[in-house]
Amino acid sequence: EVQLVQSGAEVKKPGESLKISCKASGYSFTNYWFGWVRQMPGKGLEWMGIIYPGDSDTIYSPSFQGQVTISADKSISTAYLQWSSLKASDTAMYYCARTGISGMAAGFDYWGQGALVTVSS
Amino acid sequence: DIQMTQSPSSLSASVGDRVTITCRASQSISSYLNWYQHKPGKAPKLLIFAASSLQSGVPSRFSGSGSGTDFTLTISSLQPEDFAGYYCQQSYSIPYTFGQGTKLEIK
Numbered sequence: 269e270v271q272l273v274q275s276g277a278e279v280k281k282p283g284e285s286l287k288i289s290c291k292a293s294g295y296s297f298t299n300y301w302f303g304w305v306r307q308m309p310g311k312g313l314e315w316m317g318i319i320y321p322g323d324s325d326t327i328y329s330p331s332f333q334g335q336v337t338i339s340a341d342k343s344i345s346t347a348y349l350q351w352s353s354l355k356a357s358d359t360a361m362y363y364c365a366r367t368g369i370s371g372m373a374a375g376f377d378y379w380g381q382g383a384l385v386t387v388s389s
Numbered sequence: 390d391i392q393m394t395q396s397p398s399s400l401s402a403s404v405g406d407r408v409t410i411t412c413r414a415s416q417s418i419s420s421y422l423n424w425y426q427h428k429p430g431k432a433p434k435l436l437i438f439a440a441s442s443l444q445s446g447v448p449s450r451f452s453g454s455g456s457g458t459d460f461t462l463t464i465s466s467l468q469p470e471d472f473a474g475y476y477c478q479q480s481y482s483i484p485y486t487f488g489q490g491t492k493l494e495i496k
Contacts, residue, residue: 329484375423379432
């Protein structure tokens with residue numbers, strides 16, 4: 269059974285760093301693209317970027333390029349989303365998700381449960 | 390970026406109703422269009438990929454159609470568990486943008 273299990277909720281102060289994780293199981297982690305989606309409070313879904321764990325090829329949305337870092341550790345089937353300096357506007361729910369075998373053309377077919385990140389002084 | 394515009398933004402309907410949600414792309418995206426259902430506090434769920442392919446395990450009352458710039462998601466007979474948010478997403482070019490969402494509420 270495919271499962272994506274995300275790390276827990278975080279409360280941080282502006283300027284702090286953060287790395288959240290998403291552990292995959294039940295499939296070959298290196299053979300599927302893996303992505304992150306943001307949902308700000310009361311807003312819709314935003315595509316942040318994707319990574320191919322097999323070779324770490326990473327594609328960012330221009331809106332998030334330079335703002336976050338997406339990475340993966342294939343030895344432990346885990347993907348990461350990190351910030352070096354959080355802002356209040358980073359407060360959101362963050363979802364990890366896996367694409368179908370043919371990549372984004374098949375959509376995100378499995379999702380993590382979401383991780384709420386709250387940034388407040 | 391390709392802009393995805395859904396209509397309506399919200400919709401009230403009754404159990405048993407047939408409902409259609411539309412999604413328009415700002416440029417042609419062929420059939421690179423996905424639909425998701427999202428309930429509060431839960432992860433989004435893929436319903437339809439490639440405009441009209443039903444994701445495994447999704448009830449057949451959900452269907453998708455369209456190509457180019459205009460797409461529709463149809464629920465043939467609303468069930469109580471279908472009241473949720475619905476999002477389209479283009480997977481034609483980066484960034485793979487979502488529509489703003491449609492909130493389907495009980496009348």
